[in-house]
Amino acid sequence: MFGYVMRRLFATVPVVLVVTIIVFSLIHMAPGDPLTLLLSEDANETTIKLAREKWGLDQPIYVQYLNYLSILVHGDLGMSFKYGDPVVSVIASRMPATIELAIAAMIISVSIALPLGALAGARPNSWIDNIGSSIGFLGISMPGFWLGLILILFLSGTLHLLPSSGRDSFGIADAPITGIYLLDSLINRDLDQARDAITHLAMPALALGINMVGMLMRVTRSAMIEIMHEDFITTARAKGAPEHRVIWLHGMRNALIPVLTVVGLELGTLLSGSVIVETVFAWPGTGSLLISAINSRDYPLVIGTILAYTLIFVIINFVIDLLYPLVDPRIRLA
Amino acid sequence: MTTSDLGTPVLSVRDLRMSFFTSDGEVRALDGVDFDIAKGRTLGLVGESGCGKSATALSIMKLLPAHSGRIKSGEILFADKDLVHASPKEMLTLRGKRISMIFQDPMTSLNPVTKVGAQIVENIQLHENIGKRDAHGRAIELLGLVGIPTPQVRAGQYPFELSGGMRQRVMIAMALSCGPDLLLADEPTTALDVTIQAQILDLMVSLQKRLSMGILLITHDLGVVANYTDQVAVMYGGKIVERTETKRLFERPTHPYTRGLLASIPGRQEPKSLIAAVPGTVPSALNWPSGCRFRTRCAHASVECETVDPPLQEIEPGHLVACFRPQWER
């Protein structure tokens, strides 16, 4: 088990390295001098000279790269032009919003997709399978951001049920503890804030999660169809277990393994999706930060955000890897 | 259950007919199956792969694939009930408690992600109002009963941590956890090493004595039949073609198919001679031959065999054969 954890940990290193290489190469491949990218327009002579030294721009390329790595490791991502603050703090302030959104989307997806997929797989060709499979299909074909727009159109525009953008109404959120509004409000037992957080979270989370719902539903369904034909299912029935028990405790429990694999794979999609969904809903997370940074040519911020995303991604994947031993005893003990 | 009850029928199957309805047509898997299983006795059900042996067991348990398997007619009498007409709810109370089944492949018959002890506990708790702790204690006892060393340790292990033989012991422990009256054993040793096979079968027999259980032992292995059954029924083409006490079957096999089976056991012929296999292959179950189903492979088939399906008849007390040309000579 320990070996497994270590192995997964080490596996993350190449990914991070490759991303830094890619970013580094892109900085140099972009039209123009790297300096124009990385420094704001009103940088004076001294700043430019210092930067040139710091990044060793007159040195051979691999030295520059190593230089770059050491700068990164020190947590120095530069200064944002737009905000005038260190990139690190800008990103840090927006990160919790994205995490909240991603987690909410995952929870919604899993709660819809898993039960539906399990029932659809346990009873193929039934009405529930037809509905479930259709939802699954729709889910993977749906452009998530379009769903967001349509939701805004109906739920905000026509029905006035939910707010159309933003994360909170007029700064209701105060005294943030984790930065995740919903959690904070529950910790603070502030029901108004909680309700406000949920109404703002609902649509973006659904728009973000819809693709995952589709994918997850289909995988759960096909895993269940296979599993329900296994011998141990017959054994369970022979023991006199009622069908619902057979489906959930025996069938679904085993289907969790391939399902977890897919959740891990789809995580990347979820993260990239957040960039768009945050833009649609003006959700103040790192996704919308990235887009506005690109639009204002604030390259240090762009680079910083991309690296931050990589880090989040790698961490979440690692966490999911850690979940495997929980659902599959063969990994836990082997 | 007292010793004086020994010999009374636990299960009576009468003219059971069951078919699978596939997209290619109706497969008449069981076409008039009759037998009794007595308390404390073992009935062997023997035949080639695909003759309907497993289908019989599944029909008794009403565990046929929901979409395609259906019992068409007949009776399955168990504990004063006709299982054919029993409701799903009633079957739930019987399965695992009064009728248990163990399967061929212990590798795949146990839930891979649940501990072995927990799986036995599940069986117990499904039918008896017992707390988890007590049930767990009983599970450990049962594991000991089936000859697993250090049962407390084993109970906390997962199926993949046990050998094939041990897994089958677990299955037996599970099946017997509520003291069933009838045990259906579908080729329980086929997937095991030869050395383990005898151990498992001996175990079953000793447990049978303790519980006065009736056992339906399904197998294609005549050696198993010879050593572990009291009565035996030979199946072919979804029908029982011969049924009698085991000893008598080996002394006086009468149905041509039975004789063919016995003749093809290696060791029964002269050394260096060809093994006398039964010629031909089993015809398609979608389209059984008219009359006697075995006639296409039978050296003694007559015109009568082509037109009429021979009924199972008693040719001597306690010995039934479905044949118009029973072969008496050795």
Place this chain on the structure above:
Amino acid sequence: MSITEAVSTTRSSQIKRMVSPFLRTKILFGGVVVTALFVIGLLAPFISPFDPNRQDLDATMIQPQWLWGKHLLGTDQLGRDVLSRIFHGARISLVIAVAVAVLSGLIGTTLGAISGYRSGRMDLLIQKSVEVMWAFPPLLFAITLIAFLGQSLHILILALVLQRWIPFCRVARAQALTLRSRDFVAAATALGATHTRILCSHIIPNLIQTSFVVGTFAMATAIISEASLSFLGLGVPREIPTWGSMLSDSRAHISTAWWLPLFPGLFILVTVLGINLLGDGLRDVLDPKLNRSGTRGSL
């Protein structure tokens, strides 16, 4: 057949029954949609009632007139006809989808075939790159590339291809691995065929079928990716009407003009749905096991 066979046939005919009501409708519907997309895209300049970029400031924000007026699906804030823009958007989506699918298909299948057939260092190298690249979220990757290299049609296609080649590679490699040990390869080797020849004449032709299926999914994701990028303003340059940019423009008017966000997105949905159905149907016919080799969903 014996009873055992009957029981397993029962299971497979069960599966058949699961699949067949879907099967023909899937391929049918999917095929119709894809053909329609092709036709619309190819003929866009001829069948569009208006020039997609023609602004008519006297006719702005007209609601869909359906069949009773000139602007079937209405106009946008600059008076441009929505239907015409949608038709031309189909064109762009088509071009990009096909280009991405074909390019990544060629690259991915070839690399995968080589990787699976040859093993050794080449295989290891390709495998490692696949692992690392697959680990990175696709859209973010594309955004990164475009942010640094600028916005153009070529960069867009490059960005999409750099991610989309991987499913082709995986599938091709898996197949090449199994094909490699087959008799006809041994026969060809015995006859003195070089590796290249075996690859080209024997291995790769066998991969085409499944590559096709992967290709349909690649097209679907390409369309959604392009739409997403255009929505963010990072995709195709602004002058060309695309479904994504139409959706982006509609944001400002979402409360007053419901038809502006609805139709472009609906077209995206139906198109992708059709392609997915087609791909699914083809896969059910050709090789149901493909489902598990990591053909990623949308976005």
